[in-house]
Amino acid sequence: MADPSSYRPKPGQIPDSPGVYKFRDEHRRVIYVGKAKSLRQRLASYFQDLSGLHPRTRTMVTTAASVEWTVVATEVEALQLEYSWIKEYDPRFNVKYRDDKSYPYLAVTLNEEFPRVQVMRGAKKKGVRYFGPYGHAWAIRETVDLMLRVFPVRTCSAGVFKNAARTGRPCLLGYIGKCSAPCVGRVTPEEHRELADDFCDFMAGRTGTYIRRLEKDMMAAAEEMEYERAARLRDDVEALKRAMEKSAVVLADATDADLIAVAEDELEAAVQIFHVRGGRVRGQRGWVTDKVENVDTSGLVEHALQQLYGEESGDAVPKEVLVPALPEDPAAVSQWLADRRGSQVSLRIPQRGDKKDLMVTVQRNAQQALGLHKTKRASDLTTRSRALEEIAGALDLDTAPLRIECFDISHLQGDDVVASMVVFEDGLARKGEYRRFQIKGFEGQDDVRSMHEVISRRFRRYLQEKERTGEWEETPAPTGPVPAVLGDSPADSDARAAEDSREDDGRPKRFAYPPQLLVVDGGQPQVAAAKRALDELGIDDIAVCGLAKRLEEVWLPDDDDPVVLPRSSEGLYLLQRVRDEAHRFAITYQRAKRAKRIRASPLDAVPGLGDTRKQALIKHFGSVRKLRQATIEEICEVPGIGRRTAESVAVALAAAAPAAPAVNTATGEIMEEDDGGSTT
Numbered sequence: 001m002a003d004p005s006s007y008r009p010k011p012g013q014i015p016d017s018p019g020v021y022k023f024r025d026e027h028r029r030v031i032y033v034g035k036a037k038s039l040r041q042r043l044a045s046y047f048q049d050l051s052g053l054h055p056r057t058r059t060m061v062t063t064a065a066s067v068e069w070t071v072v073a074t075e076v077e078a079l080q081l082e083y084s085w086i087k088e089y090d091p092r093f094n095v096k097y098r099d100d101k102s103y104p105y106l107a108v109t110l111n112e113e114f115p116r117v118q119v120m121r122g123a124k125k126k127g128v129r130y131f132g133p134y135g136h137a138w139a140i141r142e143t144v145d146l147m148l149r150v151f152p153v154r155t156c157s158a159g160v161f162k163n164a165a166r167t168g169r170p171c172l173l174g175y176i177g178k179c180s181a182p183c184v185g186r187v188t189p190e191e192h193r194e195l196a197d198d199f200c201d202f203m204a205g206r207t208g209t210y211i212r213r214l215e216k217d218m219m220a221a222a223e224e225m226e227y228e229r230a231a232r233l234r235d236d237v238e239a240l241k242r243a244m245e246k247s248a249v250v251l252a253d254a255t256d257a258d259l260i261a262v263a264e265d266e267l268e269a270a271v272q273i274f275h276v277r278g279g280r281v282r283g284q285r286g287w288v289t290d291k292v293e294n295v296d297t298s299g300l301v302e303h304a305l306q307q308l309y310g311e312e313s314g315d316a317v318p319k320e321v322l323v324p325a326l327p328e329d330p331a332a333v334s335q336w337l338a339d340r341r342g343s344q345v346s347l348r349i350p351q352r353g354d355k356k357d358l359m360v361t362v363q364r365n366a367q368q369a370l371g372l373h374k375t376k377r378a379s380d381l382t383t384r385s386r387a388l389e390e391i392a393g394a395l396d397l398d399t400a401p402l403r404i405e406c407f408d409i410s411h412l413q414g415d416d417v418v419a420s421m422v423v424f425e426d427g428l429a430r431k432g433e434y435r436r437f438q439i440k441g442f443e444g445q446d447d448v449r450s451m452h453e454v455i456s457r458r459f460r461r462y463l464q465e466k467e468r469t470g471e472w473e474e475t476p477a478p479t480g481p482v483p484a485v486l487g488d489s490p491a492d493s494d495a496r497a498a499e500d501s502r503e504d505d506g507r508p509k510r511f512a513y514p515p516q517l518l519v520v521d522g523g524q525p526q527v528a529a530a531k532r533a534l535d536e537l538g539i540d541d542i543a544v545c546g547l548a549k550r551l552e553e554v555w556l557p558d559d560d561d562p563v564v565l566p567r568s569s570e571g572l573y574l575l576q577r578v579r580d581e582a583h584r585f586a587i588t589y590q591r592a593k594r595a596k597r598i599r600a601s602p603l604d605a606v607p608g609l610g611d612t613r614k615q616a617l618i619k620h621f622g623s624v625r626k627l628r629q630a631t632i633e634e635i636c637e638v639p640g641i642g643r644r645t646a647e648s649v650a651v652a653l654a655a656a657a658p659a660a661p662a663v664n665t666a667t668g669e670i671m672e673e674d675d676g677g678s679t680t
Helices: 037-048 055-063 077-091 136-145 156-166 190-204 206-222 228-244 296-310 330-341 353-379 380-392 447-469 488-498 523-534 569-598 611-621 623-627 632-636 644-656
Strands: 019-024 030-036 066-071 105-110 117-120 130-131 256-262 268-277 281-290 320-322 346-348 403-411 415-427 435-438 517-521 543-548 553-556
Touching: 019 077, 030 055, 030 077, 030 435, 037 055, 037 066, 077 296, 077 330, 105 136, 105 190, 117 136, 117 330, 130 190, 156 611, 190 206, 206 228, 206 296, 228 543, 268 296, 268 330, 268 353, 281 353, 296 330, 330 346, 380 403, 380 569, 403 447, 403 569, 415 447, 415 569, 435 447, 435 569, 488 632, 517 523, 517 569, 523 543, 611 623, 623 644, 632 644
Parallel strands: 256 320, 320 346, 403 517, 517 543
Antiparallel strands: 019 030, 019 066, 105 117, 105 130, 256 268, 268 281, 403 415, 415 435, 543 553
């Protein structure tokens, strides 16, 4: 590991001007490329105290052995040179998007004497007009099949074309009218190229004019009583309309735009792009990348723009590019895009209307792509095995942790404090084993104390299970009240105790299995609380660690320094996934609990009063306020309400102090209580 001070440039050597810089390792390989408005300020930021650097940046500067730079005149030149160097050197610490699949394009080979329409994948070729990308090749073939009726362009390979020219007989498409058969001279090269140009114009979005022209020709043919020609034109119009229906209109103003959305977490990011031409989605593609450098959403967007348009020119760069966040220097990026297009390009964040709504759809696709990528990665058996082995090695465990339990605390400013327990076995989630807890030992916000309570309750139940089954014969299990789990009431706890007293039916009881690894969401304080809870219960055969979200550091009990797993480690990825699942499960429960509390009604306190009779009472009286004013005899008039229930309702409403009336500050109006007991 190199010391950055050993290759730090001397003061005054670095110019205060725009430029691009390269970090090289000891073997002179370029490991990182960056650009800056001021090389002096940017490079100085890399040579500060290592403890103040982001972990990824710290790894990069300690891997590097030298730094060099190139001065340019403008930020636009810096952007172009950065892209060129990243493409040339493929540096390991730069974000590099990779396609999550090889997308097919609809291509027209305008560089040939007789242009051909075909499906193409891979690198783009000069002189070929591309449309797409599309999600599936069959979608392209369906569209082409409809359009060949109107634009009978050649689709055959070079070998088939030459064989037809040699024999003087066209292929089947030539006989059925879906190819103009230039191979046998039915059309001249100029006429065939005109067909190909019309095909490209239609695919580029200029559809309305062409369809109106066909409809006009159809009406003219009908007036001249050329009914066969009119019928053929009618069928051509219907075929083109069916082809257009395959891409729905999403923007009514016939906009040409690309919409880019980013979904990210601490380690990975997914980018989705929708290509809109003529107001219709003409193509879609996506990338996934590891976040090997310290980069935010703006940086991810800039890298995506570089990769998307770095090799494009002309109409391939649309007039409008919509993004979730602007790059650090939006003016330079816009100018770079404009240079590639040859005219002005608008780079902006959609704020309202159809474009913002479509951006939400693109964002949803990005989230799904990232989730699918993680699921595929997690479902691979070899990857899961390697992840468990890496965790065992990093935490110095005797065996791979086949069962991992993770705990997280969630609350809203100290209210509705809850906890979650998620279980992963063999690297996969076991959702049937998940558990939720309400924190009842104290009031207020204290994550460390909450973690101690939850761990104590979970493993006290484990010890009780061992004692009941006779697996544990040493000392009695610690005494204490059976913890309430899943928000159980005392009656639920009694029922659960009765269930535990029955003969074992062969199915595992709640909390019957211990984990090999206990993970908590947090750092040293939470880990210490979990370890203390296990020590108090006399449990010493369960490993404990914590995963701190900010820097993805793994903390062990009684260690002053964290364990830092490599960024590319499958073990770190599995721990992160376990932690994120615990956080999701906890916050979902906390939100549901809070929503239930907000919707609470005084009638909830009446024992034996179900939802049906509650609704009958509210429907009869109109509101809780009017029900509170009713006498017992009036309450008894409601169908299904007896005198004893009416008395219970009256007592519950009398005990519940009515809230102060809500006042509309604009009008001074006092708003009455609604059916649920809150103001409206």
